[in-house]
Amino acid sequence: MDDGVHRPSTNAWLDDYFSRFMPAFEKAHYKNLRDxxxxxxxxxxxxxxxxxxxxxxxASIAAHGRVDFSKQGKVRGLDFNEPNLITCFANDFGYENWIAKAVEHFADPQDVVVLISVSGRSPSVVNAAKYAREKGLKVVSFTGSAPDNPLRQASDISFFFESRAYNIVEAVHMMWLTTVVDMLVGQPEYSVS
Known part of the structure; x- marks a missing residue:
């Protein structure tokens, strides 16, 4: 099929694609993982x-994180992916405030807020980070794109992957989250039942 679109050879394209993940494995990220x-x-x-x-x-990564940290890592988790919660809080407080309002309603003083956003600029997550910090809660963020993104700046622990490729950044965020789960378990292979 010749549709006029140039497609690189499969191996060269894949070599380039997978090489983009390599910075995620650098030791510079170890401190955040340990912290x-x-x-x-x-x-x-x-x-x-x-x-x-x-x-x-x-949000899907957040839900996966909540399950794995709760089940495998034995750290209670909560996510805000319930449609009734999202639509109620977005309707009543504005979409830009719905996550902050969820934190307000569900947070206890010893809790930690984990916010995930490739751009780090979505008002709903940035406002949640600011609210959490004002209330003395620790904020852990997973971002990408530009290093000066506001979510990164408003975090106590900031996981940042410098890429504008959404799927790559999201995959790296998932990898970092599940790495910490496995650190809590103490090994990479274990029974999940």
Whole structure:
């Protein structure tokens, strides 16, 4: 089929594509991984919870994180992906405030807010980070795109992957989250039942 679109050879394209993930494995990220792990242990020991939120695919990553941290990592988790909650809070407080309002309604003092956004600029997550910090809650963020994004600036622990390729950044965010889960378990292979 010749539709006029240039497609690189499969191997060259894949080599380039997968090379874009390599910075995620650099030791520069180890400190954040260790710091988040330590924070999770503190949350678990204090009976707190991790509250996860994001928009779009980041909401799916948040939900996956909540399940794995709760089930495997033994750190209670909560996410705000319930349609009734989202539509109620967005309708009553504005979409830009719905996550902050969810944090307001569900947070306890020993909790941590985990916010995921490729751009780091979505008003709903940025406002949630600002609210959480004002209330003395720790904020952990997973962002990409530009290094000066406001969510990154408003975080206590900031996981940042410098790429504007959404699928790559989202995959890296998932990898970093599940790495910390496995750190809590203490090994990469284990029974999940």
């Amino acid at each position: 988040f792990h330590a924070l999770c242990l503190k949350v678990r020991d204090n009976g707190g919870k991790l509250m996860f939120a994001g928009n779009g695919a980041s």
